[in-house]
Amino acid sequence: MNLPLIKNERFVQVAAPVLVGLLFLLLWEITVIALDVPKYVLPGPISIFESLIDNFPALLKALLVTLKVTFLAFIISVMLGVAASLLFIQSKWIEMSLFPYAILMQVTPIVAIAPLIIIWVNDTTWSLTICAVIMAIFPVISNTTLGLRSVDPNLLSMFRMYRAGRWQELVRLRIPGALPYFFGGLRISSGLALIGAVVAEFVAGTGGAKAGLAYMILQSSYNLQIPKMFAALFLITATGILLFALMVWLSNLALRNWHESAMTTEY
Amino acid sequence: MTIPESVTADSRAADNDTGPGTARPVIQARNVNKVYANGTIALQGATLDIRQGEFVSLLGPSGCGKSTLLRIMAGLGDVSGGSVQWWEQGYDVVGDKGRKLAFVFQNATLMPWARVRKNVRLPLDLEHVSEADAEQRIDKALDMVGLSNFGHSYPRELSGGMQMRASIARALVTEPDLMLMDEPFGALDEMTRNKLNDDILKLWQDNGWTIVFVTHSVYEAVYLSSRVVVMAARPGRIVEEITIDEPFPRGADFRVSQSFAEYCRQVSESLEKASSMGEEVRA
Numbered sequence: 001m002n003l004p005l006i007k008n009e010r011f012v013q014v015a016a017p018v019l020v021g022l023l024f025l026l027l028w029e030i031t032v033i034a035l036d037v038p039k040y041v042l043p044g045p046i047s048i049f050e051s052l053i054d055n056f057p058a059l060l061k062a063l064l065v066t067l068k069v070t071f072l073a074f075i076i077s078v079m080l081g082v083a084a085s086l087l088f089i090q091s092k093w094i095e096m097s098l099f100p101y102a103i104l105m106q107v108t109p110i111v112a113i114a115p116l117i118i119i120w121v122n123d124t125t126w127s128l129t130i131c132a133v134i135m136a137i138f139p140v141i142s143n144t145t146l147g148l149r150s151v152d153p154n155l156l157s158m159f160r161m162y163r164a165g166r167w168q169e170l171v172r173l174r175i176p177g178a179l180p181y182f183f184g185g186l187r188i189s190s191g192l193a194l195i196g197a198v199v200a201e202f203v204a205g206t207g208g209a210k211a212g213l214a215y216m217i218l219q220s221s222y223n224l225q226i227p228k229m230f231a232a233l234f235l236i237t238a239t240g241i242l243l244f245a246l247m248v249w250l251s252n253l254a255l256r257n258w259h260e261s262a263m264t265t266e267y
Numbered sequence: 268m269t270i271p272e273s274v275t276a277d278s279r280a281a282d283n284d285t286g287p288g289t290a291r292p293v294i295q296a297r298n299v300n301k302v303y304a305n306g307t308i309a310l311q312g313a314t315l316d317i318r319q320g321e322f323v324s325l326l327g328p329s330g331c332g333k334s335t336l337l338r339i340m341a342g343l344g345d346v347s348g349g350s351v352q353w354w355e356q357g358y359d360v361v362g363d364k365g366r367k368l369a370f371v372f373q374n375a376t377l378m379p380w381a382r383v384r385k386n387v388r389l390p391l392d393l394e395h396v397s398e399a400d401a402e403q404r405i406d407k408a409l410d411m412v413g414l415s416n417f418g419h420s421y422p423r424e425l426s427g428g429m430q431m432r433a434s435i436a437r438a439l440v441t442e443p444d445l446m447l448m449d450e451p452f453g454a455l456d457e458m459t460r461n462k463l464n465d466d467i468l469k470l471w472q473d474n475g476w477t478i479v480f481v482t483h484s485v486y487e488a489v490y491l492s493s494r495v496v497v498m499a500a501r502p503g504r505i506v507e508e509i510t511i512d513e514p515f516p517r518g519a520d521f522r523v524s525q526s527f528a529e530y531c532r533q534v535s536e537s538l539e540k541a542s543s544m545g546e547e548v549r550a
Contacts, residue, residue: 154372155376157343157370159393160343161342161368161370162389162393162394163393168393172378172389172393176378177378179380257380257421258379258380258423259379
């Protein structure tokens with residue numbers, strides 16, 4: 001029997017996880033109905049979906065607030081992270097002196113310092129953004145630095161033999177070679193920027209016009225609007241997946257001509 | 268072989284011009300030592316002249332310092348003792364205007380993100396050669412290595428042999444007269460290697476280059492070289508120089524000739540003797 005769709009890698013790549021998801025949702029719904037679980041304990045997927053539709057304007061508004069912080073934090077992380085990497089590769093001394101502090105930022109629990117940052121920075125958007133940057137910047141720094149350092153030593157010898165300057169070495173050799181590492185960093189960082197934004201908002205508990213999805217979850221849980229809580233949670237995860245997919249797409253776009261990660265292998 | 272008129276007299280070079288051939292040395296290495304930071308003696312007392320127009324092979328087992336010696340000749344890395352002199356000011360490894368040296372690595376060492384043309388173009392870009400001039404020279408270099416139709420391919424789309432050709436084209440594009448080649452065909456299959464051997468010989472003859480060629484293949488060394496420098500390991504050193512006194516061009520006939528076999532035997536014996544000496548030194 002000929003099943004061309006099954007053999008299509010791209011189709012399977014999308015269809016397989018979707019199928020697993022649908023099966024999971026079905027099982028969830030059946031369990032909730034069969035055991036007659038109250039909505040305020042565990043709503044079924046259908047009632048979550050209904051809640052998503054009913055509360056869509058409010059949820060969308062909250063999503064936009066969270067997205068704004070996420071994107072701001074992500075862009076700042078990328079810019080500062082790349083700048084830090086470029087600084088680090090200038091000399092081992094600089095890297096040795098500063099890298100521990102980059103790690104320090106990474107290992108400090110954001111929930112512990114978020115209240116401080118929220119006190120110090122008056123503007124809510126910026127205080128949340130700073131928290132998210134602290135979460136998201138490290139993968140950019142560590143991956144980009146690693147990439148900029150991972151140069152074929154022979155190519156480097158060749159550049160030196162032809163008396164290439166540091167600038168040429170950076171632009172023609174180090175930066176192109178670092179791109180796969182950089183994009184690897186972006187994938188992790190984009191997710192962390194979102195998590196950072198949500199976590200910071202939980203701590204800040206900002207309501208009103210600047211309420212994001214995290215506040216939506218908090219508020220819903222106080223009011224026992226569990227389906228709405230799930231709907232907000234769904235939007236957060238969906239955003240995370242979309243961000244990840246966006247990074248994969250960007251990475252493939254940039255690397256498709258030469259890097260193994262962006263190529264489909266034919267046998 | 269004649270000496271270019273522009274060359275200034277160098278008394279040391281004249282004094283030491285002993286081996287076969289009348290041309291003056293392009294590179295003079297005197298008692299070169301190289302000790303790495305971890306204490307490994309990579310090279311001990313290496314003395315060698317490379318003369319204009321020669322095809323010299325450095326032959327030996329791994330760890331004999333042949334690549335180290337080649338890299339020192341290219342000006343990559345300092346010597347721990349002894350001296351290396353380049354014949355002309357322009358040969359001062361990477362002299363600004365008179366640069367005439369090119370290095371071919373063991374691996375193709377291409378930038379995977381750049382198409383073949385852009386890879387070949389790299390030395391010209393680094394030298395700020397004008398666009399029109401560069402394009403012309405790239406065409407010529409690609410043509411010389413038989414890659415005219417692959418300028419727009421990415422390295423990964425090429426076979427190993429073709430990648431090596433691209434790497435050679437990148438060396439050619441600067442129009443060097445001294446080529447330093449570090450086991451360039453070591454990773455290739457035998458048929459490709461033979462083909463590239465013939466190609467490099469032809470390019471060498473057509474362009475009047477001087478080539479220093481590192482290899483661990485006795486056959487390759489004998490087939491290509493006008494002189495084979497036999498080296499031994501632990502410590503890395505030169506043990507013997509064998510002149511391959513056979514006319515060029517060489518071809519398939521030479522590969523199956525009696526004298527080829529005889530030279531191979533001679534070189535192999537020298538290698539074996541050298542390695543047994545190494546054993547004694549260690550014992």
